[in-house]
Amino acid sequence: MDISEKAERIRHERDQYRILVDITNSVLSHLEMDGLVAEVSREIYRFFGISQISIALCDNYSSAVYLCYSSYYQRSHPVEKMQYHLNELHPDLTQALDSNQPVRLTLDSATQDPLYRHMCEQGMSETLLLPLAFNHKPLGVLVLSHENKSIFTEDNCNLLKQIAARFAIAVDNAAAYGEITRLKDSLKTENLWLTEQIHRTDSFSEIIFQSEAMRNVLEQVDLVAHSDSTVLILGETGTGKELIARAIHRLSDRHQRTMIKMNCAAVPSGLLESDLFGHDKGAFTGATTTHIGRFEMADKSTLFLDEIGDMPLDLQPKLLRVLQEREIERIGGNKVIPVDVRLIAATNRNLKSMTNDREFREDLYYRLNVFPIVIPPLRERPEDIALLATYFTQKIAQRMNRKIDCIPLDALEQLSRYPWPGNVRELENVIERAVILTRGNTLNLQLHELNIPKPSRLKNALQTPTLLEKRMQTEAPENDDEERDRIIAALKATNGVVAGARGAATRLGLKRTTLLSRMQRLGICVQDLF
Template identity: 45%
Template sequence: MFQEIKQYLADSDLLLNAVGEGIYGFDLDGNAVFINPAAERMTGWNNSEMLGHNIHQYHHHSHADGSDYPAHECKIYGTLKDGVSREVSGEVFWRKDGSSFPVEYTTTAVYRDGNIIGAVAVFRDVTRQKAAEKALHDALSEVKTLSKQLQTENTYLINELQQQWSGQGLVGSSVQFEKMLMQLELVAQTQSTVLILGENGTGKELVARNIHQLSPRSNTPLIKVNCAAFADNLLESELFGHERGAFTGAIERRKGRFEIANNGTLFLDEIGELSMSAQGKLLQVLQEQEFERVGGNKTIKVDIRVIAATNRDLQGMVDEGTYRMDLFYRLNVFPIHIPPLRERIEDIEPLCQVILTKLNAKLGKSIRGIKQKSLTKLKQYHWPGNIRELQNVLEHEAILTTSDVMEVKHALFDAKVKNNQAVSSMADAERNHIERVLNHCQWRIGGKTGAAAILELPESTLRSKMKKLAIVRPLS
């Protein structure tokens, strides 16, 4: 029998010696009758040491963890018994020096005249394959970790805006408000640039957030940039990011808001406060949808939907030459005007209910509603600070309220004249305060000791307020 198998394999001797896989031939007792050169190279065992011997005890005696691998469980010997071919992976062969290597092998029975006379095992060293698989697994694991970090970052960026307390909500049934909602719903489904126009406190940020949430980009970041919050020399870095060493203090590379907002929505608040220089840089990015980080030379392309907001009259600023016409038309694709609260007085009652619900949760109260007399008082006031002022008034009253029905006693409503017209308002108080500060500064607006610095406002914002409140320097 030994000679038959040996002769069978020797018939293909040249071929078997040339292949790169290791090949063993076995007789029915499991003894080696043929070992090709590749098998010798991989295991370190020579023909002279193994021919005629039970190979299992030489290179297949243990599992990868060192535990015993009994011969009766060996897949190679299994084929000798039942003639069934097997493809095996996840096992190791042991070298003569005591080390092991991962293998994949196949076992095939050898027949003559219909009877099994032995078996052949063809194996290969899969060390490199296993290393590549591990490297791939590690890389995928790292990608998964980075994806989770990115998801966390995006969730934070998305929620950064959403978590701000917005008690006013998009609530109302007035004709003006419903018209605005219809425009909001229509434009939300497009990729068009939106310009939200409205006085301070009308809820421009809330409208922007709802446009984003109703848009196809709702699962991507909504990134806000307050254009009035950064000086010119910092705004470019804030918007476009910077490379390490781009300027003093740039100790590491930083992504800008445009890059973070890629595939999402960028909300440019206070867009009317940009300097002419900043307007030019912004226009170029909006046109090309690409930019370079400060101090960098790599062009970064982005896909961004832009929503801008302002309380300024941009058309008037264009006419005055303080705002670029081309940027204005780039932003003014679809303007949405938010009506001031004084023009939708009928919405005050539902707004109050929404605000009270938020206040109850925030302050641990259980206020059910507002007395009718107080509601009438709220409706008679002209609300220069709009919904934000209403929110502040109700929060002040909620803190003082000890019953489940609120009575509004705010100082805003104390001083009255005929026809229930208020002689004192937020606008009056703001105007008086600004004039006092200006007088103190001898009407100097800019500089460290100017009125803008004392009021903690950008110079452009202060000038805008002075124009809105008709504040002019008295003739000396």
């Protein structure tokens, strides 16, 4: 081989490398499938002059369906593009895909094959089938056709094979990007719904709920608020007893004055009497001025005594006298001061059993227990957990000047299985820690720290679906209208909840992602149903 031939060979190899680099850089810059396919078709036509370029790609949601793109280039004519689905791949394309080897075909104008007949009508005479695969995963087939039989030389075929390999990498990247985008959209849709539920729910006085248990509690609040009756709020620690007291005050006729609060467990027993009833100057050592107590401060308003079960036994008769006589005497004073106070007490202790053990006065208990309100623990109203978690995330993120608009749905499902011994307060603390640890816009919940129990197999086995649920799970819809009606019925039955043990996906026997995908395809929006 002389020098000129070597130089020509080097130039030819250089040109091929440039083509390969140009096409590689071009296709790898596209993350959306439609743009990627259009770009690779345009580049192949530009460098090789191939007129008919078709691409059959495996559908991400069904291995039996292929999404096909077709581009037909003619000089002085706009490119003709077509997109369609194939339920069954042509045998020659299947051969190329299964063998992962190129297949070259000479077309016969007399063929009756639908695929090749269409190509022959466009004047094509030669076809090259190039498999698209990445990491041993078949992705589809690149179909190249041309009028000139000499276009597919061995040299061109080798270069096109390398282009197909790089195109397969780009296809895999675009498919992954599409899946990520779809999941993010699904998460945003679910979180937008949760956000709207927070704003649309019957929350008064900062109480976030959608459970029937809390609805019953707030009905009792509404009933007792306009009276002056003493209210005893019972519930475990962290259930929001102060919020309920605040709601009663805001709905009462005393709402124009500030509610006075006092935690009986937080004040030393020696100072509790002075804090409640006040003292005159010189009443005891250190009493250099007159002190106004909480009862006087709450005149014409509401006094909220939290942790009433921790009030010392010797102070309880004085509290009972105030409730009965509506008057107080300051420590060290001899003046009777009338007070008009509405009392709301709260405790996480069992006052009835305390009276039996002589740890709490029975007469005071009955005086306080005029209208008891029992707040259910969070574990008894799991349907409120997702709303509360979303609300706390927004509130805490805003306070920290952070933007967090996404909570993973599987994390919300796990939160609903946790018993929450600290109730709403514990949930808020967990969310606050997660906001601090979050670096992006998706909440970083540290679920492993909660030791969340796994779902019991026995419990799942005992939860037998109803006849309607069985029918929804087993009968396949005959058309889109029937499937749409079935999904809407499930969403209405679950109050719009998609995921979780009580969600529409479980009722339909579908994965959450599958249901969200079908809802998007059928144009079903949860917000439009309620």
